[in-house]
Amino acid sequence: MRAPWRLSPEDAPLKIKEQTIDSVVVVSLDGRVDGSTAPDLEKYISGVVERGNARILLDCSKMDYIGSTGLRVMLVGARKCQQGGGKLMLCTLRATCKSVMEASGFLTMLDYYDTRESALAAP
């Protein structure tokens, strides 16, 4: 029997897809951003910035969970983008994730847009 404290991998998959639209790297997140998947997301964002693309949009329309570790990774990502001369934007958060990010004040620190189109049109 699985110990109740351990999140099993099947509970926490995160699929990451990428496309570039008008010099913005759109990274689509599908699944949970928790302690088991957040390190992969951090490496992914770092990789994009290291390739010279510091303007990143995280499309969160299929992200169904974010925990403390995920929030930290988003902050680290935003910091790296800022240091690289760009910015990390977020769009289309589901209600549960949006409430976590609102409660923790992240939506006032990061650039959030309700739609992908409005994020892509942002200066």
Added chain:
Amino acid sequence: MLTFAEEIMLLMLDDDGVFLPTRGGAVEYILAGAVLMDLAFANRIDNDLEQLTCLDATPTGNPILDQALAHIANTVETKDTRGWIETLAGQETTEIRQQALARLIEHGILESQDKKFLWVFRARRYPTIDGRVEREVRLRIADVLLSNDIPDPRDVAMICLVDACGFLRDIFSAREIERAAPRVEQFRKMDLIGHEVGSVIAEIERSVMMAMAISPH
């Protein structure tokens, strides 16, 4: 790198190595939060608004952290962040404090001195012998709070602890505190463990104030 518990212990000591009073006198909650922060940054635990979970029970090599990690990993009952702060604060903070001080002495940052006062009573002090680390922590906090840059999550967590202790007034002038206030307010929410530590301390402070208000003169 020092742990959160070690860094906050450094800030709790004055120039003579005597412990400064903290808000609500609730050092145990600060230290419990510090240990949970270290476990979170070591990717051993994760938390959200409802629960704190163990992700990886592999020991970190730090006895302070590993004792708490084993406690969390071996507890079947689900608790939220506040539940774990209260549990650790009630059971393990004397050891956390002693081990953090021992490691600071081992690193050559503090020394331990036993002094007598009134010829009879013994008092132990921990004067600083290498003040660079403490100065670096204070400077880092000031830099983060007085700039508009996106902060490092580790600095956000540390600022939550310093704020919960009531030590920001020791780092900043009154004018700087006023300038940094909106950012402090924002950071209080951003680290979910730090936020809970701050809430617990605020509740203790309120309870003490109420008890003082209703106690007979």
